[in-house]
Each structure stands twice: as C-alpha cells, then as structure tokens.
Amino acid sequence: MVMVYLDHAATTSMRREAIEALTAALRVVGNPSSIHSAGQAAKRLLEESRERVAATLGADGIEVVFTGSGTEAVNLAIKGLWWSRQGAGPAAGLLASPRPRPRIIVPAGEHHATIDSVEWLAEHEGAVVEEVPLDQVGRVRLDALAAALERDAASVALVTMIWANNEVGTVQPVAEVARLAARAGVPLHVDAIAAYGQVPIDVHDLRRATDAPAGAGLVALSVSAHKIGGPVGIGALVLDRSATIEPLIHGGGQQRKVRSGTQDVAAAAAFAAAASAVHEGLDVDAERMSRLRDRVIARVSAAVPSAVLSGDPDAAGRLPGNVHFSFPGCEGDSLLFLLDMAGVAVSTGSACRAGVPEPSHVLMAMGRSEADARGALRITLGHESTDADVDAFLAALPGAYEQAARAGLAARATSFDR
Numbered sequence: 001m002v003m004v005y006l007d008h009a010a011t012t013s014m015r016r017e018a019i020e021a022l023t024a025a026l027r028v029v030g031n032p033s034s035i036h037s038a039g040q041a042a043k044r045l046l047e048e049s050r051e052r053v054a055a056t057l058g059a060d061g062i063e064v065v066f067t068g069s070g071t072e073a074v075n076l077a078i079k080g081l082w083w084s085r086q087g088a089g090p091a092a093g094l095l096a097s098p099r100p101r102p103r104i105i106v107p108a109g110e111h112h113a114t115i116d117s118v119e120w121l122a123e124h125e126g127a128v129v130e131e132v133p134l135d136q137v138g139r140v141r142l143d144a145l146a147a148a149l150e151r152d153a154a155s156v157a158l159v160t161m162i163w164a165n166n167e168v169g170t171v172q173p174v175a176e177v178a179r180l181a182a183r184a185g186v187p188l189h190v191d192a193i194a195a196y197g198q199v200p201i202d203v204h205d206l207r208r209a210t211d212a213p214a215g216a217g218l219v220a221l222s223v224s225a226h227k228i229g230g231p232v233g234i235g236a237l238v239l240d241r242s243a244t245i246e247p248l249i250h251g252g253g254q255q256r257k258v259r260s261g262t263q264d265v266a267a268a269a270a271f272a273a274a275a276s277a278v279h280e281g282l283d284v285d286a287e288r289m290s291r292l293r294d295r296v297i298a299r300v301s302a303a304v305p306s307a308v309l310s311g312d313p314d315a316a317g318r319l320p321g322n323v324h325f326s327f328p329g330c331e332g333d334s335l336l337f338l339l340d341m342a343g344v345a346v347s348t349g350s351a352c353r354a355g356v357p358e359p360s361h362v363l364m365a366m367g368r369s370e371a372d373a374r375g376a377l378r379i380t381l382g383h384e385s386t387d388a389d390v391d392a393f394l395a396a397l398p399g400a401y402e403q404a405a406r407a408g409l410a411a412r413a414t415s416f417d418r
Contacts, residue, residue, distance in 0.1 A: 004344045004392040008321060008382030009166060009194060014274070015229035015383065021273035022231060025266035032263055033254060046265045049272035056279040057223065057238055058202030065237045065255045066268055070193040070224030072248070073237040074113040076259065077189040077220040078104070078160050080245035082121055085157040085187070101157040102128040105148050105186075107140040108365035111166050114191060115361075118160070127157070134365045137312040138170035146180055153184035160188070163195035163221075167362040167378060168311030169322025171199065174218075179210040182217030187243060189220040193235075197228035197278040198286060198319045203238050214242035225267070229383055230274035234267040278383075289320040289381045292390050296323045296379055299394050304401055308372060310363060321381040326363065326372040330404035335377050338400035344393050347378045374409060 025045060030038035032046045051061035067073040085101045104118050108131050121127035132145045140161060149156065159181050164171045174190060181188040192201055206218050220243060224235040239245060239258060251260030278285070294315060300307055310324040327335060332348035339346055359373030379393065
C-alpha cells in the first residue's frame, strides 16, 4: 500500500534541490574554522549558504546562527535572552542584576519547545512566567498582552510567541506584538518554525515597521530546515545585531560566540537550497495549498456535519497548509490509527503520554471542551500534496470516523491508577 502523507507540519519530504546540494557538499573536505585552503573552501560554502537562508528571511547573513534543530533555536533564544537580561550568565542568577527582570510573557497554546523552556527557567532560575490568554480561534489577545507589558515593563525579560500555531494554523498578529514590545523596550522572540515556507517573513522590514530600538522589539526568530524540505538536524536563529544573548553551548566561539561547535557545511548547503526553492515559489505554493486546504475543509464539514473546524475560519488568518478539526465523541488517536490502516498519514492535536490520551493544550487554551480537545485531527499539506492525496483522505474519513465514534472516548483511568 502506498501511504498518502498529510502530516507535513510534523516534517516534509526533502526537496530535490536539497538532496542534490547535500550530496554534493558531503564531498567537501575541510573544517570551516581551519585557515588552510580546504578549510576556507568549506567556509565559503557555509557562508554562501548562510547568506541564502538569510535572504529568505529578510535578514543579513551575519544574523543567521545555525543550530542543530528548531527546538535548539527556541531554547537558545528564550534562555539566552533571559540570562542576558538578568545582567550575567546563568550561573550568576538573579542576584547579579541591579534590577532583576524575572518576567517572561508568553501566550497560551505555544509549542512545547517554548513551554518546556520557560518552565525550566521558572523551576531552575527563578523566572516568573506570565501566560497571556488566546481568543476562540487561537489568536493571542493583544489587550491582555499590552496590559501585561504596562505592569512594569522594566521587570520583563522577554516576550516569546509563535508566528502561527503549529496545531490549528492560526496566524498571530506578529507586527502588533512586535510594536508593543518595541514601545516597552522589551526583546521579542518569535518561533516561526510552523510559518516558515508558508507565509512571507521579513525580519528587517518588521523591525523598521515597528520602530524597534536597539535590543527591543523583534530581535530573535527561530526556523527549522526539515519543515521546508531541508534535512533534519539543522535549524537557525535569526539574531539581530543589537541583541545580547548568553550562549547555551561554549567552546570554539563560532557564530559570533553565540553557538560554538564545528558547523555542518553539508546540512547548511541543503538548508539553503530548500530555503531558496521555497522562497522562489512561495506565492504559487501558498495558492495551491490554500485551494487544497479549502477543499478539505468544505468536504469534511459536509461528510461529518458535527465536526468543528479549529483555528481561524478566515482563509487569510490561517496557514495555507493547515486543516484542523475536532470530531465529537471519539478520540483523535483512534481516527489517526484507523486512517493509517487505510493508508493515510495525519496527526492529532493531542499529546499521548504513556498511552493515555491527553487533550490538546492548544484547544483547551482556546476555551474548547476537553472532549473537543481529545477528538482533534490535524491534516497538513506540503509541497508534494496533490488532489489525489486529498481524495484518498476524504474517501477514508467517513468509515474511520464511524468506527472511532463507535469506540467512543477512552477512559482516563488506567490499571496503573488502581
């Protein structure tokens, strides 16, 4: 059976350009930190790749810090900015700062790379995490964010938020948040991992449009290669020149002393090839994915009238490749497995820990019921998605839903609870 793949938000297939760039670069011998000709040849390829990635993000090459993943980029931004805003490195803690800035402002429903990072800082470093509520479509409430900043902006270490929700696809008001942070003199980190390759991103333009002073407003933005058809194992943090950050990794001082370690030239070349290909075809790809997305939404609503669309119903307010529904009376995991048996790969909006179904924290933050949050299904399109893929999903869904609905919701208690 040929699997129909509709889980591109988790990862997408490598683009031909990226595979060719990777295989060619794997033949390049030389450490880019070495000063001999082989090392300098590797460095030239590395820096050309950095410039190409930067061009797709409206940034300069020097501002792109390659990381081992998007998760590492998020951790580096959040922890690095927080430590730096305390006036010293992580070992010194809050007491080293003449005026501690313990507060981290973060919207509800963020990716776990953000959630777990801020929780770690709260547990180990004394950070005070303030959660900003979402509205019913999963968009951050700007009034609540503004109020949080107005309550003593000088005590805020940073604001961190997602560009577009990775579960329900709602695009966030990034420019408005960046403007609020700039006015308050607070640095903003944006996790753009889900949005990269689907919506235009221009860091310099955003900083200009929001009148961002040095070190405040949008200063850090995280992306990942494998979400856009590049290889797994490389991400990037766009870090404004004015930003001050404490590194997670110490060593040789590579990449502006922000992220030490020998850099993966081949992965960077493949990342750059994928980024350039996505950037060149962004408008065409977005239009094609939007058409497929809207077809899925319309047909699912007709086939299962009780299904509830999650995220912004306005096409302009959600990612072009994202469809997210809650199916009443059944577990999203049940639907996932039944669709998988029918040859269609999708994902749920829920996390499954130790085999016990858990509700989606994103849907719960949007005010949805626990039953809705447990019956979630996410269908995400990518650069290879076709009408035939959509047809296969739509053909398999009614039968899968009927079976999953008969099974109902799983008991929350297990034998381990006795």
